[in-house]
Amino acid sequence: MAQIKREQWGSKIGFVLAAAGSAIGLGNIWKFPYIAGQYGGAAFILIYLICTAVIGLPVLMAETLIGRSTQKNPVGAFKKLTNGSKFWQSIGGMGVAAGFIILSYYAVVAGWALGYIYQAASGVFYQFSKPEVAGQYFNGLISDVVWNVGYFIFFMILTMGVVYAGVKNGIERGSKIMMPILFLLLIILVFRGVTLEGASAGIRYFLHPDWSHVTGEAILAAMGQSFFTLSLGMGAMLTYGSYMSKKDNLPSAAVSIVTLDTLIALLAGLAIFTGVFATGLSPNAGPGLIFHTLPVVFTKMPGGYFFSILFFLLLTIAALTSSISLLEVITAYFVDEKGWSRHRAVLFFGGLTTIFGLPSAFSYNLLAKVSFFGLNFFDFVDFVAANILLPVGGFFIAVFVAYFWGFKKALPELKSGAEKLFEKYYWTISVWKILVKYFAPVLIFLVFLNSIGALKLIADIF
Numbered sequence: 001m002a003q004i005k006r007e008q009w010g011s012k013i014g015f016v017l018a019a020a021g022s023a024i025g026l027g028n029i030w031k032f033p034y035i036a037g038q039y040g041g042a043a044f045i046l047i048y049l050i051c052t053a054v055i056g057l058p059v060l061m062a063e064t065l066i067g068r069s070t071q072k073n074p075v076g077a078f079k080k081l082t083n084g085s086k087f088w089q090s091i092g093g094m095g096v097a098a099g100f101i102i103l104s105y106y107a108v109v110a111g112w113a114l115g116y117i118y119q120a121a122s123g124v125f126y127q128f129s130k131p132e133v134a135g136q137y138f139n140g141l142i143s144d145v146v147w148n149v150g151y152f153i154f155f156m157i158l159t160m161g162v163v164y165a166g167v168k169n170g171i172e173r174g175s176k177i178m179m180p181i182l183f184l185l186l187i188i189l190v191f192r193g194v195t196l197e198g199a200s201a202g203i204r205y206f207l208h209p210d211w212s213h214v215t216g217e218a219i220l221a222a223m224g225q226s227f228f229t230l231s232l233g234m235g236a237m238l239t240y241g242s243y244m245s246k247k248d249n250l251p252s253a254a255v256s257i258v259t260l261d262t263l264i265a266l267l268a269g270l271a272i273f274t275g276v277f278a279t280g281l282s283p284n285a286g287p288g289l290i291f292h293t294l295p296v297v298f299t300k301m302p303g304g305y306f307f308s309i310l311f312f313l314l315l316t317i318a319a320l321t322s323s324i325s326l327l328e329v330i331t332a333y334f335v336d337e338k339g340w341s342r343h344r345a346v347l348f349f350g351g352l353t354t355i356f357g358l359p360s361a362f363s364y365n366l367l368a369k370v371s372f373f374g375l376n377f378f379d380f381v382d383f384v385a386a387n388i389l390l391p392v393g394g395f396f397i398a399v400f401v402a403y404f405w406g407f408k409k410a411l412p413e414l415k416s417g418a419e420k421l422f423e424k425y426y427w428t429i430s431v432w433k434i435l436v437k438y439f440a441p442v443l444i445f446l447v448f449l450n451s452i453g454a455l456k457l458i459a460d461i462f
């Protein structure tokens with residue numbers, strides 16, 4: 001078979017925007033605000049920032065580095081660096097499988113966001129007097145098979161379309177268009193939020209440190225969130241890194257990605273809580289905040305009709321730049337390792353993911369009564385992927401770089417394109433080594449134990 005030259009990003013900013021697009025998603029706009037609210041606002045944010053510096057950034061660098069040095073998908077990368085170790089290849093394979101699973105349910109929620117652009121435009125929110133009514137309406141929609149599955153498939157087609165067009169012409173170009181729109185939309189929404197009468201209560205709620213909520217559980221939640229929100233542990237950053245040139249400065253790109261991701265999460269929190277407080281609603285809706293509370297918030301603010309459309313557009317774009325990175329991991333694997341064409345891989349696995357995602361979409365209607373270990377199918381696959389596969393993958397990525405590949409080989413790779421950093425600020429590299437070698441594996445392992453409930457069990461025994 002003729003070797004086709006592997007694609008590369010057209011520019012350094014292309015990589016940064018695509019990777020930031022992967023990182024910035026439902027996790028930033030939907031999850032971060034409500035867990036920050038739950039766990040003590042600024043106190044939680046501070047801990048989250050520390051976790052991001054101590055685990056997020058170092059693991060992001062390690063993962064991207066594996067990709068860039070090998071210029072391969074997760075399986076091929078481990079194969080190349082270990083001379084074909086079956087164990088390490090299976091870690092890469094687990095990442096590809098995780099990508100498949102996450103995409104299958106992530107796209108269901110993304111479909112709801114997409115559907116809500118239309119709902120917002122239809123003006124239906126104005127019939128909602130309070131969040132309970134909006135919540136009922138929302139439950140009605142997701143229990144409608146045609147609505148739920150229809151938007152899910154619609155969203156999958158969008159995702160497949162971008163990945164089908166290629167790394168440079170699809171993912172990079174798409175990110176270069178969508179990311180600036182995302183920033184702009186968010187800035188408009190923050191501006192709307194903070195200029196509302198009564199917004200200061202929301203700012204206070206979000207940014208006032210309440211240390212009484214900061215428990216061990218909050219710290220673990222912060223660690224888990226900083227890991228999830230950076231798309232770590234399943235080879236998405238590895239795959240995006242594999243299209244990066246060795247002339248580019250990897251540590252500085254990683255810092256930009258982390259900064260953008262964090263900034264967006266904070267701005268999303270500001271936009272949401274200023275609106276919630278200014279309209280006198282409760283900030284404690286948890287996961288329901290976006291679909292139950294926000295529609296009512298919009299009906300009560302000047303210009304709400306317009307801003308509600310922008311908000312769900314923002315949410316959809318954020319989800320789309322994440323979902324393409326998930327599909328790209330699977331695609332890269334079949335293109336590199338199995339010799340498939342990109343188009344065939346995208347159509348086949350995009351289609352297969354859609355089929356596998358159906359039970360997640362059915363979890364709110366046809367399969368609402370079916371449970372797996374006490375969870376519906378959607379929550380079950382989310383649990384397996386986010387709480388088991390991702391931390392396990394992240395753990396092994398850190399362990400691999402520190403103990404198997406080794407810094408002796410990894411450092412020259414990291415240095416490529418970052419020569420100045422190595423000369424002037426070598427201490428930052430020394431810190432990175434310590435974090436990857438000791439901190440990241442131990443802390444990720446703790447998050448893992450916590451999320452499978454083992455820590456609670458241990459705590460109960462003592």
Ligand code: TRP
Nearest residue numbers: 023025026027028229231236322
């Ligand atoms: N980071 C994404 C978000 O914040 C979610 C996510 C987790 C993800 N792991 C991923 C996205 C892997 C792409 C690839 O919403």
